[in-house]
Amino acid sequence: xxxxxxxxxxxxxxxxKNKFSLSxxxxxxxxxxxQRANIPGIAVPSVNTDNPFINRPIxxxxxxxxxxxxxxxVDDVLNSWGMIHDWMxxxxxxxxxxxxxxxxxxxxxxxxxxxxxxxxxxEDLQYEGNVIPDGTLFDDAVLIVNNSGNIxxxxxxxxxxxxxxxxxxxxxxxxxxxxxxxCTASFKYWYYTLGRKGEI
Numbered sequence: 001x002x003x004x005x006x007x008x009x010x011x012x013x014x015x016x017k018n019k020f021s022l023s024x025x026x027x028x029x030x031x032x033x034x035q036r037a038n039i040p041g042i043a044v045p046s047v048n049t050d051n052p053f054i055n056r057p058i059x060x061x062x063x064x065x066x067x068x069x070x071x072x073x074v075d076d077v078l079n080s081w082g083m084i085h086d087w088m089x090x091x092x093x094x095x096x097x098x099x100x101x102x103x104x105x106x107x108x109x110x111x112x113x114x115x116x117x118x119x120x121x122x123e124d125l126q127y128e129g130n131v132i133p134d135g136t137l138f139d140d141a142v143l144i145v146n147n148s149g150n151i152x153x154x155x156x157x158x159x160x161x162x163x164x165x166x167x168x169x170x171x172x173x174x175x176x177x178x179x180x181x182x183c184t185a186s187f188k189y190w191y192y193t194l195g196r197k198g199e200i
Contacts, residue, residue: 036071
């Protein structure tokens with residue numbers, strides 16, 4: 001890919017969107033099936049201050065991140081799809097009553113310094129889906145973006161990530177036998193850090 005100039009500003013080689021990798025810290029085997037992912041956007045809503053004539057907006061202090069959305073191949077034994085399904089069921093088990101779930105997971109528990117420690121372990125829940133080895137309900141993920149020369153340029157680290165949506169599996173008796181089955185999953189997270197070449 002050649003370098004080009006737009007206007008008076010010199011622009012380096014354009015981003016190549018197929019040179020990336022996304023890996024989860026505790027579920028590394030799932031990363032091999034990921035086909036598409038996004039670099040989530042960020043917004044910091046402004047805050048209006050009172051003024052006798054017109055409100056003056058000032059910068060906000062609470063960033064809002066878009067979801068991380070991935071598309072992945074569903075393997076023939078449904079390990080990839082089932083892993084996310086079991087992960088979601090582990091913190092939202094239908095076998096528990098609302099009272100039992102509220103007792104186990106409460107927003108009033110300390111966060112930040114003991115964010116993971118004070119949340120319930122997967123093995124403590126009635127549902128048997130122990131999908132993350134150390135039993136926590138959160139994971140960390142790393143998205144690496146390479147340049148056109150396949151050299152790492154960017155690294156996003158997602159802290160305390162967890163799935164919030166998983167698409168259905170389409171089945172079709174008229175489909176070709178070698179057609180890939182793709183599903184999507186959406187993830188929320190606490191925040192992500194951004195590292196560039198030379199800072200990683």
